[in-house]
Amino acid sequence: MRATRATETVLSGWGNFPKASALVYAPVTPDECRSLLEQQLIARGAGRSYGDSALSSTVISTAYLNQFISFDAQLGILSAQAGVSLDEILQLSIPKGWFLSVTPGTAAVTLGGAIASDVHGKNHHQDGTFCNHIISIELLTGDGEIVVCSPEIEPELFHATCGGMGLTGIIISATLRLMPIQSTMIKQTAIKATGLEDICEKLAEYCDYKYSVAWIDCLKQGKGLGRSILFLGEHAATGDLCYRKKEPNSVPFYGPSFLLSASLMRLFNEFYFGRFAAESESTIPLYRYFYPLDAINNWNRLYGRKGFIQYQFVLPEHHSREGLQLLFNKITESGLGSFLAVIKRFGPANSNLLTFPMHGFTISLDFKICSRLFTLLSTLDIEIAALGGRVYLTKDSVLSETIFKKMYVNWEQFQAVRERYGAMDRFSSLQSRRLGLS
């Protein structure tokens, strides 16, 4: 076997914060992965988690573990290595009439990353998370064994690995169930809502639609505070099965500081929210509906060199309304948040130990890094934990160990599974060390 050479580099997540130097190994076969297990490390796919969950002094990149294994175009069942991106899956499956059962907001993530983050999409209220459609996973554990796990075989390992942030082992490959589609077009309905309460009601009211998500104008003060647009979607029954993509544009360098200034963004929001009638319908290609930001490579650079934190939290249904109001007020008062926030109503949680979604409302927004931000986030973290909610680990880089353990009540069970499969002190990231999951 060839001796794997490492590349010394400085890595960050998609938020460009924090940055850490790392030795990156990029094995070309599962066997070579096994030979690297001597050291403490974390697997890394496309590097699209926002914070420090794929950062460590030693990193295993799945860049070359990116082959398809099999695809049954009759049943819509696909097996692939962990490093295959969702975009590659779609290029293969869409012409044959199959779409991802659940897709996150970017197709740039890898299969392994999507599993480790147990990602969700706009259809969570109907179809659950990405991992609800995973049939089985091949996991390289700390003992150097490749273990197959599924909801039936080694179920504890499966439920720890799905959403387990790479801390149970290295995901080598997975088999997933796709969803049949007749067309690549999405029928979109946009509905305006006047405020936070109104949008929460509408999200609940329109839950029969397959896809639903809303954008909130975070800059609007006073009357019209929390005005939003609800985007509902259904797969169209007619159209072609062509996954066309324009070549993405790029942000070639980091944005200057005035780029996302409040006044400029207020103008944008006025324009953007003004564009929509109270209710409007349109039919758009699915890549525009699901992956609008994939049309701009490196959009994360717009936030400048210091980077940003994308903060996403969920509050349980019974605490959602007043809790959302409280948190939203805190955020708008601080003046630190992005000009838009995304809100969605989740369906019930699954049984993955560190999964993020739970029945209730989730809000996601960006914060450009600045010194005042960290105090705000720790206040928010405390409020959210007190309300029985949680913060999404895939986007986190600041959560404290104490608050994490309040939010993710299954953490001890998670550690017990890791212990059993030799993952302790073997698979670890900057995040896991911060959260007390050594």
Add this chain to the structure above:
Amino acid sequence: MSQILILGATSVIAEYCARQWATRGDALFLVGRNSERLDLIRNDLLVRGAGSVSQYCTDLRNIEEHKFIIEQARTHLGKINIVLVAHGTLSDQKKCETDIQYTLSELQTNVLSTVSLLTHLANVVQNQNEGVLAVISSVAGDRGRASNYVYGSSKAFITAFLSGLRQRLTPFKVSVITIKPGFVDTPMTAGFKKGMLWASPQSVAARIVRGIDSRQDEIYVPGFWRVIMFAIKSLPTSIFKYLRL
């Protein structure tokens, strides 16, 4: 549909070329050294739509085997429309300066085995009266430099060899294509600091496949290397010898 032989098929650049050919439904014969990786690549190419994929696992430094390998490829493919030669190693220059055995073994890999393969293959495509021989050389072969002159001179040999072979085979409607990649981010270059000049293996493969489609004689990938290497070649030796490039 084309019938394609890939030598050094586990190279990442070759793999990405093969993926493009697979999507077109081409028939592929893969030769590589790592059997685990050959299996993975073969499955992947079949899923992507390759007409057929056969493989042969060997170390191409075993020159005696070359004739047999090419016969195997002909049995599986019938006519060979395209050959991509992508095998080779990046020599450790510092080690070459003290370890002669290592230097000679590098030349064995990058020069002698390639010459042997090309000599066999040239006769095959000449008899067919058609075909493409595409060989990965390197921009490093354009001028020897202190930082990697063993690797550079082995690639210079390949470039010159191909130039002659092209003249010989042109009357037989055979295209000989010299591929000269610059810095490409692959397992071969793990350990190098990556900067502005580095290209992804996907983009390099896409360029190679286009170049083969249009039967270009010489491909610099990415294209800006043609300008850089022109500048480097134009420097007078009296100055060049003082530079550290």
